Amino acid sequence: MVVGFTTRGEWQVYVHFVAREPSWRRFHLLKVSDDSSRSFHFATLYARNLYALYNNGGLDFIDTDNEQYAWRKVLANGPSSSCGSLTQNFLMKCDQQLLQVIMSEIGEHVEVFKLNNDSTEWEKTESLGRYAIYICGNSCLCMEAKMPIMANKIYFPRVHSDNRKTVFYSLETRRYQTSNVEESFVNFMGTTYHINPHVWIEPSWS
Incomplete structure (x- = not known):
């Protein structure tokens, strides 16, 4: 799966299933004017669905197994971190869990969180x-x-x-x-x- 996010007046996600479909699927997320501060990054495929971080480490969810897709805005808010305001957030799949790493600007603080799938909350590990x-x-x-x-x-x-x-x-x-x-x-x-x-x-x- 190849994933790309674009913004041309609105946020869109393009998904291409390599060796399975000849073209890209396009899904409209939201108009930039509705939330000009929002940005998406670190798209991660997990359990046949697509997850992406936005802004402060919150988590959005896209059901890629559905022809029409289903976008769930703010599946989980960002975890409570002691790293301060200037941070970098990274999302990844680890075994059967989603992990988020939060780092301060020059790396002086590092925290790892795992998503609790039952409560959609982040737990520090x-x-x-x-x-x-x-x-x-x-x-x-x-x-x-x-x-x-x-x-x-x-x-x-x-x-x-x-x-x-x-x-x-x-x-x-x-x-x-x-x-x-x-x-x-x-x-x-x-x-x-x-x-x-x-x-x-x-x-x-x-």
């Missing part, structure tokens, strides 16, 4: 278990770590300015580290993007 998250400005994904040492961490397309090693955030220690280096730090100061622009791509292991 302290551990990813055997999974790892990969985040950048254009994409994010969660997958089972291929080695135990990689689990319960959030990886970024950043390297430390001194040792040029990949930067990750450990949910266990609540600090940033680089691979094979014991020294830790509290935010992105002293780091830089390895390559810019950049995107994470989930590989096929079969």
Whole structure:
């Protein structure tokens, strides 16, 4: 599935099912004049439906299994976070759950929330278990770590300015580290993007 959001006087979502349909489906969300501050990002396919974050981390829902679609505005409001007002929000599927990562502007605070499907509320979680998250400005994904040492961490397309090693955030220690280096730090100061622009791509292991 390929998804794109556009705005030409109104918000629209275009969906193309690769190798299944010859054309794109178009669905009208709302007029920009009705809510000029609204924006959609990080479309995520979960349980045959399409979810997307808007503005402050709220969640919208589109039923893509329906020929006419069904858009449910504000399925869940944004979670209560201590990261402050200037934050970045990321939505992804992790096993059988939807996760949202909230980060402050330079990474000094990181919080992970999971969606409670029964109450459509976000619950803060302290551990990813055997999974790892990969985040950048254009994409994010969660997958089972291929080695135990990689689990319960959030990886970024950043390297430390001194040792040029990949930067990750450990949910266990609540600090940033680089691979094979014991020294830790509290935010992105002293780091830089390895390559810019950049995107994470989930590989096929079969």
